[in-house]
Every structure is written in C-alpha cells, then in structure tokens.
Amino acid sequence: MNRADVAQPVLMPMGRPRAGRCSVLVHAAGGGVGAYTGVGFALRRSGPVFALRGYGLAPGEEPDRSVTAMADRYWSLLTELPEPPGLLFGWSLGGVLAWELAARLAGEGRRPRVVMVDSPAARIDRDPAAARRWRERVRASLAADDSGVPADRVAATADAHLDAVVSYRAEVRHDCPALLMPCADEDNDAHLAAWREVATDLTVRPLPGDHFTAFDGERLPLLLDHLKNFLTSTEERHA
Template structure:
C-alpha cells in the first residue's frame, strides 16, 4: 500500500489471478499486510492470494475492537472472492480471526485449511501485567505500511490490542489446521486451548520470539512447514 487511496479497499489482491487455490491472508495487529510479502510470493505458485487489511487505516474508518466484530465484517468480504477460500492464514490476531472465519465457513459445509502463526487461544487480559507487557511489545513492533496517517495506525493498533488480548478460542471445528507457535514465547496454555478446539491440528514450532516469525532467516522454515502442510492436506483430499 503506497497511499491512503490504495489502502481503501479492504480485500486486497496480493498476486495476479491464476487457477488453483484461493488464499486469504488476514492482517495482524495494526492492520497492515506488509509482513506477509514472502508468504504471498510462496503461495502464488498454488493460486491466487488475497489479503484483508484492518478497518480503521483509511480516512473515516473506525477500527473494530473485538475479534467477533472483525469476523462479522470480513465474512462479507469472503463473498467477494472468485471462489470460496481454500486457505485462511493469520499471524497472532489474524490467526484468531482466521479461526472464527473458518467456523463460519464450516457452518456452510466448507472446510478451509487454517494456518495460525503464534496465535493466542486464551485471554491475555486476565493477567494485567502480562497484558501490559504484550501491549508494549506490539506497540514497539508495528511499522507504517506506507502512506497511512500515523494517527490512523495508532488508533487501529490500540483497537486491535483490545481485541487480541480479550480473545479466547471457543469454536470447535475439524478444519485442517497448522499451528506454528514461537518457541521463545510461553505458549503452553495456548497450545492446550488450540488442541481443545481443533480436532485436526498439526503443530510445528518456530524458533525465536513472536515478532521474529517472518524474519529473513526464519521465513524459509515457516514456508517449509506451510508447504508440507498444504501438500499433505491436498493428498488427503484427493
């Protein structure tokens, strides 16, 4: 996104249209899609890739403050796709929204695959000290995706922090799901919670911390796990 005008559409084509799989990448806290560039380049070999950027970045928008509100808004965007999504992918907050969107699709008889990059499944805000620490880390990690007014970015970040720290995964479903928890984070409770709701869960830990998941030296490992997951689940569907 180079300017506010380009940022206005919420459903953003990230590759040229091509036959095959339809992927939707859902923004992390802050609403931008820049972290997903390497993932989109990898997934374009399998089909068309779209991104959903956060509501609140463009002029006149008010950011959503709950995962439920985002799910309601983004569910309508999925209807604009040329075909139902085969893969929903999200990092942190984006993973939580991806999970809830997959539940909506499951209720219609669809079974998209879901990829969760170090996504929470238990409420962070139950411990004020932990929530404060998490908020400070997120605030320090968010960068401008290009051309979006800083006040819009800041307002959206704060709304998304409310959403992610209050989220708890409760929707049980059997969509094939890949969880990539970051090894340097305290993920025991989240892993247990994901196991409770995901009956077809594959877990592949990533080294390092939450904010380095897409770093250049770790991205090949992430993409390797993603490729293995997609190849395996495609063979199961055949």
C-alpha cells in the same frame, strides 16, 4: 502497505489472479499485511491470493474492537470472492480471525485449511501484567512503521486490535485442518492447550525466535517449509 493501498478495498488481490486454490492472508494487530510478502509470493504459485488489511487504516474508517465484529465484517467480504477460500493464513490476531472465519465456512460444509503463526487462544487479559507487556511490545513494533499511513491512524487501529486479541478465548470448534506455528521464545503453553481443545485436526510446528522475528529473513524459509509440508500432507483430505 503504502498510501495507495489504503484507498483500495479492504480485501486486496496480491498479484494477478490465476487458477487454483484461493488463499486469504489476514492482517495481524495494527492492520498491515507487509509481513506476508514472502508467504503471498509462495502461495501465488498455487492460485489466487488476497490480503485482508485492517479496517480502520483508511480515512473515515473506525476500527472494530472485537474479534466477533472483525469476523462479521470480513465474512461479508469473503462471500464476494469468485470462490470460497481454501486457505486462511494469519499471524497473531490474523490467525485468530482465520480460525473464526474458517468456522463460518465449515458451517456451510467447507473445510478450508487454517494456518496460524503464534496466535493466542487463551485470554491474555486474565493476567494484567502479561496483557500490558503484550500491548507494549506490539506498540513498539509499530513505532517504526514506514507504510505511509498516518501514525495516529495506525495507533488507533492497533489499540482496537489489541483490545480484541487480549480478550479473546478460542471457543468455537471445527475440524478444518489447521497448522499452528508457535514461536519458541514465547510463553505459549496455555495457548497451545486452548487450541488443542477446539481444533480437532491440528498440526503444531514451532518456529525459533520470538513473536516479532517469525517472518524475518532467517526464519521465513522454515516457516514456508512448514507451510508447504502442511499443504502437501493435507491435500488428499482437503480435496
């Protein structure tokens, strides 16, 4: 994301629209969508792709501090798309939001596919030490941000998103086909158990490495391979 991006709508097209499945990529904590470049390029071959940047990065925007508030805001944007999304993709907080938005679509009789990369489903803040480590790691990952967005705005948005994600517990159930890609170097047992409680059609494909290396050049090909296989295997059920 650069300075020009934050002057654009929160829901932004990635490349020229084309016929096919509509995919929406939902920001992680901090609000940026730069990590999704490779994923967006791959998905554009099958239809239009949109990215949801974090509300709060542009001047005059106040970031939401709960998953519910963010889902409310983004739902209103999704309803303005020419067609409902058939795929919702997100990393960390983005996966959580993708799950919640899919639930709303499911309530309208649709079954979008959901892809979540290392997304939490059990409350992190029940362990204060774990929550503190989570915050420190995310803040450190954003310290080298070169998007052009002022650092204070990035920090304020990240803090709001961290408040939301550390207090989140997955409770809404639906049967949308879902792919969860947990990172092998993270402690994901509680989160995986919590996702299994609410996701009735869940595929789990681990990624090597830790939370912040999921989209690097070494691991991205595997992530895209898991994504491709998931889309292929669910195509008939989704049609």
